[in-house]
Amino acid sequence: MAASAHMLGRLTLSWLAVVAAAFLLLRLMPGDPVEVFLSHVNISAGPETVAAYRVQWGLDGSVAGQFLRWLGGFLTFDWGVSYQTGRPVATDFAARVPYSAAIGFGGMSLAVIAGYALGFLAAHHPDGVPDKLSRSLAVAGQALPAFAVGLILLWVLGVQLRWIDALGGGSVERILLPALLVAFFSIGSMSRLTRAGFLEVKSSPYFRTALAKGLSPLGALWHHGRVAGALTLIAGLAPELAWIVGGTAVAEIVFGVPGLSERVVQAVNHRDYAILQPYIALVAIWMAVALQGARLLRRVFDPRVA
Amino acid sequence: MNYSYLPRTLAAAAVSGAMMASATVHAEEVTIGQTFLASGLDPAEGSNGWALVSHGIGEQLFRVSRDGEVVPNLAASATPNDDGTWTVELAPDRFFSDGTPVTAEVVATGLNRTGEANPSARATAGLLTFSAVDSDTLTVATEQPTTILPSILAEWAFPIYRLEGDELIFTGPFAVEQFEPGGSIEMTPNKFYADAEARPDITLRRIADGQSLALAFAAGELDMAFNLPVETLAMLEGKSGNTVSFPVAYQYMMWMNTRTPALSDPRVRQAIDMAVSREDLVTAAQAGVPATGAFAESYPFAAAGPLPYDPAGAAALLDEAGWSLGEDGVRTRDGERLELVVYAYPQRPDLVTFQPVVRAALADIGIAVTTQVTESPSEVAASGEFDLFLWAQHTAPAGDPGLFLSLFFETDAARNYSGWSDADYDALIAELRAAGDPKARIDLAQRAQEMIADAAPVAFLVTPEWHVGLSPALAAYEPWGSDYYVIRPDLGVAQ
Numbered sequence: 001m002a003a004s005a006h007m008l009g010r011l012t013l014s015w016l017a018v019v020a021a022a023f024l025l026l027r028l029m030p031g032d033p034v035e036v037f038l039s040h041v042n043i044s045a046g047p048e049t050v051a052a053y054r055v056q057w058g059l060d061g062s063v064a065g066q067f068l069r070w071l072g073g074f075l076t077f078d079w080g081v082s083y084q085t086g087r088p089v090a091t092d093f094a095a096r097v098p099y100s101a102a103i104g105f106g107g108m109s110l111a112v113i114a115g116y117a118l119g120f121l122a123a124h125h126p127d128g129v130p131d132k133l134s135r136s137l138a139v140a141g142q143a144l145p146a147f148a149v150g151l152i153l154l155w156v157l158g159v160q161l162r163w164i165d166a167l168g169g170g171s172v173e174r175i176l177l178p179a180l181l182v183a184f185f186s187i188g189s190m191s192r193l194t195r196a197g198f199l200e201v202k203s204s205p206y207f208r209t210a211l212a213k214g215l216s217p218l219g220a221l222w223h224h225g226r227v228a229g230a231l232t233l234i235a236g237l238a239p240e241l242a243w244i245v246g247g248t249a250v251a252e253i254v255f256g257v258p259g260l261s262e263r264v265v266q267a268v269n270h271r272d273y274a275i276l277q278p279y280i281a282l283v284a285i286w287m288a289v290a291l292q293g294a295r296l297l298r299r300v301f302d303p304r305v306a
Numbered sequence: 307m308n309y310s311y312l313p314r315t316l317a318a319a320a321v322s323g324a325m326m327a328s329a330t331v332h333a334e335e336v337t338i339g340q341t342f343l344a345s346g347l348d349p350a351e352g353s354n355g356w357a358l359v360s361h362g363i364g365e366q367l368f369r370v371s372r373d374g375e376v377v378p379n380l381a382a383s384a385t386p387n388d389d390g391t392w393t394v395e396l397a398p399d400r401f402f403s404d405g406t407p408v409t410a411e412v413v414a415t416g417l418n419r420t421g422e423a424n425p426s427a428r429a430t431a432g433l434l435t436f437s438a439v440d441s442d443t444l445t446v447a448t449e450q451p452t453t454i455l456p457s458i459l460a461e462w463a464f465p466i467y468r469l470e471g472d473e474l475i476f477t478g479p480f481a482v483e484q485f486e487p488g489g490s491i492e493m494t495p496n497k498f499y500a501d502a503e504a505r506p507d508i509t510l511r512r513i514a515d516g517q518s519l520a521l522a523f524a525a526g527e528l529d530m531a532f533n534l535p536v537e538t539l540a541m542l543e544g545k546s547g548n549t550v551s552f553p554v555a556y557q558y559m560m561w562m563n564t565r566t567p568a569l570s571d572p573r574v575r576q577a578i579d580m581a582v583s584r585e586d587l588v589t590a591a592q593a594g595v596p597a598t599g600a601f602a603e604s605y606p607f608a609a610a611g612p613l614p615y616d617p618a619g620a621a622a623l624l625d626e627a628g629w630s631l632g633e634d635g636v637r638t639r640d641g642e643r644l645e646l647v648v649y650a651y652p653q654r655p656d657l658v659t660f661q662p663v664v665r666a667a668l669a670d671i672g673i674a675v676t677t678q679v680t681e682s683p684s685e686v687a688a689s690g691e692f693d694l695f696l697w698a699q700h701t702a703p704a705g706d707p708g709l710f711l712s713l714f715f716e717t718d719a720a721r722n723y724s725g726w727s728d729a730d731y732d733a734l735i736a737e738l739r740a741a742g743d744p745k746a747r748i749d750l751a752q753r754a755q756e757m758i759a760d761a762a763p764v765a766f767l768v769t770p771e772w773h774v775g776l777s778p779a780l781a782a783y784e785p786w787g788s789d790y791y792v793i794r795p796d797l798g799v800a801q
Contacts, residue, residue, distance in 0.1 A: 035684035086351020258488030
């Protein structure tokens with residue numbers, strides 16, 4: 001009980017430090033939100049209009065005062081309104097999170113399933129075709145720009161082959177290609193992690209014993225390695241899951257999906273602190289949850305961790 | 307009981323009945339892709355008013371015509387009163403999309419609400435207070451005196467709407483059926499707007515990335531792709547539909563900081579203005595037309611142009627100003643080299659593209675230029691810590707030249723980035739501010755531009771162009787008005 005309270009206290013302090021640092025850093029970003037807004041909407045406004053917006057957006061007063069005002073609002077679920085759109089931030093987030101979650105979790109699920117299978121096959125036959133494919137995907141995931149891959153997907157599947165109405169179809173069609181894009185960039189790393197887990201088992205005495213008992217290499221590897229493969233995958237999955245919230249911006253922008261990540265990119269361009277600040281606060285909470293969740297999951301699979 | 311609505315309501319019923327009787331219900335549907343979409347439907351919030359008018363959902367009392375003139379829309383007229391207020395007469399037989407008539411009381415309620423909530427609605431003449439005199443007449447009191455109320459009422463902050471509980475109802479040619487913020491808007495023709503049967507249903511889809519917009523158009527998913535990146539036009543050649551380009555009212559210009567020692571001499575500024583080839587800038591940006599002055603050529607108050615390109619004359623002006631060409635190709639005066647820094651900002655990529663062109667042009671007349679890019683253009687410009695600053699500005703968003711000419715050039719004005727000061731110019735702008743007659747305002751605006759050209763605190767460079775992809779269904783559509791009037795009453799499907 002005391003340990004849990006200690007951990008909760010530590011997490012709360014870390015969260016406060018992150019949001020306070022983010023609050024300060026946002027204000028050090030070049031570009032004044034009011035000036036950016038006015039230039040976007042072509043208002044040649046005088047100082048009175050600028051001052052009116054500052055008051056309306058809570059940008060008057062000291063930075064410390066602004067932070068305390070924002071923190072109080074955030075903790076009481078009064079997240080204010082976007083500078084850019086005037087819409088309540090919470091409403092905006094609620095409308096957009098489902099898209100980002102579907103793309104992020106859908107893509108990551110695809111990546112986990114495909115990566116696990118590919119990693120298993122790659123470990124079974126090192127330097128074979130699955131292994132080479134796994135390595136190529138891992139390199140491609142690191143080297144290729146996501147924007148370019150997204151546009152190629154759109155060009156090939158949407159324009160040339162016309163297999164999918166990527167930008168104008170129903171909700172499933174709109175999610176499919178973005179999720180594939182997210183999966184493409186994770187399958188390689190997932191398969192390499194899984195492969196490492198399986199390979200560790202292959203070098204163990206009990207694996208050789210299983211072979212000596214007459215099990216096929218594929219059957220022995222699956223029987224003795226599937227948990228080890230899953231454990232290494234889970235260990236690598238936690239940081240991947242952490243960036244799901246906000247990490248799908250390219251997919252959303254390329255495929256015109258009104259998700260949260262795309263909104264955050266807009267907010268950066270418009271210096272819309274009202275969107276950015278709660279977003280950072282939520283991501284910090286999500287990361288803590290994702291990392292703790294992964295730790296718990298590993299305990300379930302491997303009691304030694306506990 | 308108030309029967310004043312009765313004739314209008316009967317008229318609305320007649321219009322509605324005629325629509326139903328014609329039974330030529332809009333058979334076509336079109337899909338339009340844009341990089342921007344209304345964030346909400348409340349003009350009192352953010353810049354929603356702009357998007358609502360652009361999408362054909364909302365309308366103002368006045369609007370800017372294709373020829374750049376402010377013309378009546380939901381209003382019939384606006385006349386100044388002796389006490390400084392204005393009287394606005396509403397146009398007859400105009401209705402909201404639910405069939406209720408547009409009355410002075412409803413207009414006043416909506417616009418007063420917007421004015422209280424949205425600082426943009428108070429930017430030009432302070433708070434405007436609307437009062438209904440009768441069902442067709444309003445008086446408008448302005449916090450600051452103005453002679454251009456019609457132009458102010460054409461600003462994007464002033465769409466007319468009626469509040470029905472939490473719902474907002476507008477008067478534009480299209481009515482909102484379904485709205486997904488950030489994603490799409492489904493619209494149907496407003497049955498109570500003239501010629502509704504000629505208009506299609508519209509799906510307005512937001513595609514934030516220009517490349518994706520072009521690909522969606524190439525795939526045949528869109529009937530209109532608004533504001534395509536210039537580099538995608540070649541890819542779209544040979545595809546179904548065509549692309550059209552049109553000049554927009556944003557102007558690209560270059561501020562010259564008159565507070566710096568070198569640029570305090572008007573001859574040096576004039577030399578710079580004459581040394582830059584506007585044609586070369588157009589080539590670099592791959593689109594646009596050379597600017598003739600502060601305003602796009604479509605405006606009646608635009609300067610005649612063309613602006614001079616004369617490198618030899620520019621060199622002679624620098625000689626006259628005492629800047630002698632050195633052996634290294636850079637001019638000096640009293641041991642000081644003629645070196646300038648030109649700023650641009652990445653939010654307007656064309657301006658960054660212009661930097662090397664400007665540098666090469668000025669190098670040809672002996673001015674050494676270094677380039678800088680800033681993320682904070684307004685801050686740098688306001689600080690006065692620059693020599694030359696490439697800038698983009700919509701110079702007449704509401705169809706009037708006055709605000710730009712005063713706010714950016716009058717002595718000590720809030721955005722007088724160049725620091726230029728001229729008593730004769732200030733007097734001319736005071737005259738412009740007081741002038742109500744449109745012809746007189748045109749004449750004064752053109753004279754002001756001549757004075758600016760003579761003193762050269764700024765070089766007006768290029769009027770940019772935007773590009774629109776149109777499927778055969780919308781082949782007859784002609785874009786104009788930048789992104790202020792994209793979906794207009796005349797948007798119909800080609801037969």
